[in-house]
Amino acid sequence: MSNEELNQNPQNPLDSTVDSAVDPARDANATESMPEAGKESLRTDANPEKKTLTRTPGVTMKELADTAAQREPVPVVRPATKLQLVSRRTQIKEASLASLFFICAFLAVLGVSLIFAFVAWRAFPIVHEIGLWNFLTGTKWSVAEGVFGAVPFIMGSLVVVGGSLIMGVPLAVLTAVFMSEVASPRANAIIRPAVELLAGVPSVVVGFFGVVVVVPLVSQLVGGAGFGPLTAWIVLSIMIMPTITTLSEDALNSIPMGIREASYAMGATKWQTIWKVVIPAARVGIIDATILGMGRAIGETMAVLMVVGNAPQLFAGISAPISTMTSQIVLEMGYSSGTHRTALFGLAAILFLISMSLVLTVRLLSREQHKKRKKVKKGAEA
Amino acid sequence: MSTSTHQTKYSTQLQTDPLVTTYYVRDLEFWYGDFNALTNISLDVMPSAITAFIGPSGCGKSTFLRCMNRMNDLIPDTKVGGKMLLKGADIYSSGVDPVDLRRRVGMIFQQPNPFPQSIYDNVAYGPRLQGVKKKSDLDDIVEDSLKRANLWKEVSGILDKNGLAISGGQQQRLCIARVLAVQPEVLLMDEPCSAIDPTSVQKIEDLMAEIKDEVTIIIVTHNMQQAARVSDYTSFFLQEVAGEPAVLVESGKTSDIFTAPIDKRTEDYITGRFG
Ligand SMILES: Nc1ncnc2c1ncn2[C@@H]1O[C@H](COP(=O)(O)OP(=O)(O)OP(=O)(O)O)[C@@H](O)[C@H]1O
Ligand SMILES: [Mg+2]
Numbered sequence: 001m002s003n004e005e006l007n008q009n010p011q012n013p014l015d016s017t018v019d020s021a022v023d024p025a026r027d028a029n030a031t032e033s034m035p036e037a038g039k040e041s042l043r044t045d046a047n048p049e050k051k052t053l054t055r056t057p058g059v060t061m062k063e064l065a066d067t068a069a070q071r072e073p074v075p076v077v078r079p080a081t082k083l084q085l086v087s088r089r090t091q092i093k094e095a096s097l098a099s100l101f102f103i104c105a106f107l108a109v110l111g112v113s114l115i116f117a118f119v120a121w122r123a124f125p126i127v128h129e130i131g132l133w134n135f136l137t138g139t140k141w142s143v144a145e146g147v148f149g150a151v152p153f154i155m156g157s158l159v160v161v162g163g164s165l166i167m168g169v170p171l172a173v174l175t176a177v178f179m180s181e182v183a184s185p186r187a188n189a190i191i192r193p194a195v196e197l198l199a200g201v202p203s204v205v206v207g208f209f210g211v212v213v214v215v216p217l218v219s220q221l222v223g224g225a226g227f228g229p230l231t232a233w234i235v236l237s238i239m240i241m242p243t244i245t246t247l248s249e250d251a252l253n254s255i256p257m258g259i260r261e262a263s264y265a266m267g268a269t270k271w272q273t274i275w276k277v278v279i280p281a282a283r284v285g286i287i288d289a290t291i292l293g294m295g296r297a298i299g300e301t302m303a304v305l306m307v308v309g310n311a312p313q314l315f316a317g318i319s320a321p322i323s324t325m326t327s328q329i330v331l332e333m334g335y336s337s338g339t340h341r342t343a344l345f346g347l348a349a350i351l352f353l354i355s356m357s358l359v360l361t362v363r364l365l366s367r368e369q370h371k372k373r374k375k376v377k378k379g380a381e382a
Numbered sequence: 383m384s385t386s387t388h389q390t391k392y393s394t395q396l397q398t399d400p401l402v403t404t405y406y407v408r409d410l411e412f413w414y415g416d417f418n419a420l421t422n423i424s425l426d427v428m429p430s431a432i433t434a435f436i437g438p439s440g441c442g443k444s445t446f447l448r449c450m451n452r453m454n455d456l457i458p459d460t461k462v463g464g465k466m467l468l469k470g471a472d473i474y475s476s477g478v479d480p481v482d483l484r485r486r487v488g489m490i491f492q493q494p495n496p497f498p499q500s501i502y503d504n505v506a507y508g509p510r511l512q513g514v515k516k517k518s519d520l521d522d523i524v525e526d527s528l529k530r531a532n533l534w535k536e537v538s539g540i541l542d543k544n545g546l547a548i549s550g551g552q553q554q555r556l557c558i559a560r561v562l563a564v565q566p567e568v569l570l571m572d573e574p575c576s577a578i579d580p581t582s583v584q585k586i587e588d589l590m591a592e593i594k595d596e597v598t599i600i601i602v603t604h605n606m607q608q609a610a611r612v613s614d615y616t617s618f619f620l621q622e623v624a625g626e627p628a629v630l631v632e633s634g635k636t637s638d639i640f641t642a643p644i645d646k647r648t649e650d651y652i653t654g655r656f657g
Contacts, residue, residue, distance in 0.1 A: 281498045
């Protein structure tokens with residue numbers, strides 16, 4: 001006997017109690033007047049073609065419909081509710097809190113604008129003292145000769161930041177993946193505090209470590225003085241790693257367990273699951289983390305100053321001294337005057353603009369992510 | 383082995399030859415750490431049929447289902463005893479690759495769980511894992527799987543849309559398409575319809591009937607109507623005392639279980655009088 005026949009077994013006593021001629025209509029009625037629970041069990045029977053397959057264990061359709069009919073709701077008149085009015089005090093409290101928050105937010109905006117305005121104002125004389133074009137494209141910086149070209153520092157900063165990202169991001173993301181996907185809770189109990197501690201180490205201490213340990217090592221391995229991009233990359237990687245790791249781990253942890261299970265249940269290995277499902281799902285969060293790390297790297301001054309060599313020259317090898325915008329400003333601001341000082345403000349303005357565009361990128365990205373989340377939520381509700 | 387004196391009632395005699403079954407389970411035990419969740423489970427899952435697992439919440443239906451594709455391996459500190467043969471082969475014997483097993487035994491979860499990728503990439507995920515690279519081959523698999531999952535008509539124009547941006551019921555069918563794309567021999571469904579809309583439920587029940595000749599289906603459901611409607615065989619699980627292991631009370635043809643249950647507790651459960 002085939003399964004189909006089994007299902008339609010005419011001897012089934014429950015089936016025979018269902019009057020199929022009357023039923024569909026009654027179903028429709030019952031469904032309308034019925035509260036949640038009843039609807040659930042009836043709706044699947046609404047399709048008359050399916051009738052032959054329908055068997056209602058224990059209860060017949062007739063019983064269900066009768067039960068439903070008895071449940072005719074009767075409205076009861078109850079006394080009207082009194083709603084509490086908002087007290088004057090609450091109103092004042094709310095309003096004053098709101099203005100407090102507004103003042104704080106306003107101060108932040110004001111601060112940023114003032115700083116930028118000040119820097120721009122002090123940097124503006126570049127236009128006639130040096131020439132904007134000369135400043136932005138000049139490759140020579142010599143205080144004695146009064147020549148101020150920003151290229152060595154812009155390039156220095158970019159080389160230092162780019163290299164540290166290339167080294168630091170994979171290190172940080174892999175650590176995050178290890179913490180979130182592989183490590184046992186016990187291993188994490190050691191790794192997480194270590195990473196957090198690393199975030200709290202003052203940059204001068206990391207710089208000191210760079211000078212004492214990394215510089216001699218680099219000098220021995222690659223030759224040269226040891227002060228230069230490679231050392232800066234290593235030192236900066238250590239500094240940006242905690243930020244990127246922590247934020248990436250958050251992003252990875254927020255990926256629902258369900259999609260990992262789905263991947264395993266498809267016959268994926270752990271690594272396939274991590275590379276093809278988990279990391280792509282956390283992509284936006286990891287990019288955010290990277291950009292914040294980048295912000296930290298580009299603004300970092302002390303540690304870089306200590307290991308980069310501080311020679312205002314173009315990139316000439318991973319172990320040859322260069323200088324960055326931040327370190328140059330710190331080194332020369334103290335004794336500068338006139339055009340020299342103006343040029344340093346020019347460097348600050350460039351730095352400001354680069355950092356600003358990074359922040360904006362983060363904002364844009366997270367807004368996109370927010371949109372996506374909203375979409376996801378909508379999808380889940382529908 | 384358990385000391386329980388429990389005796390499962392069978393309206394159809396258990397098979398003696400594992401090769402006529404898809405799953406041949408004998409005296410299965412399962413532990414979460416010290417907690418013995420299942421004991422003494424013996425049942426047959428017959429090929430080209432739909433088997434329903436029913437029982438009150440917490441009676442180990444999901445646990446048992448997850449034993450069948452070794453998903454429980456992913457939970458630390460779990461232990462399995464007894465025999466679980468898939469087409470005659472012991473899936474728990476040493477050296478068996480759970481990853482390969484899961485390729486053959488697909489699973490659908492209660493909450494639809496598409497990857498946050500495009501609909502196309504979701505369905506192509508399994509074939510890509512197995513090394514299918516040619517675009518035209520993938521296109522064919524994607525279309526065919528979505529058709530079999532009763533979803534093609536709704537998504538054929540939006541294959542590059544995110545799998546999470548469709549309705550819950552569509553997401554669940556997407557998950558089914560994703561599993562069907564790797565041509566599983568068995569499909570385990572853990573309450574696949576409890577979180578989705580009636581139209582999608584209907585479509586899923588239809589597709590189950592359509593694919594059951596090729597794919598043996600096991601479905602966990604709390605909806606007695608659904609169990610009676612879609613399944614050929616039914617097994618009733620019960621954990622009578624909290625903290626004690628759950629057992630299999632009764633197992634057999636759905637037509638027998640729902641019309642003439644042998645055990646009083648089965649009858650009480652399916653008529654909604656307890657559980
Ligand atoms: N990961 C776990 N660790 C420990 N105990 C678990 C775990 N998962 C489930 N259990 C326990 O095992 C028993 C069976 O759970 P299971 O999820 O299999 O029940 P179920 O029949 O699927 O219930 P439901 O119908 O609510 O889904 C329950 O007592 C549950 O608390
Ligand atoms: Mg369950």
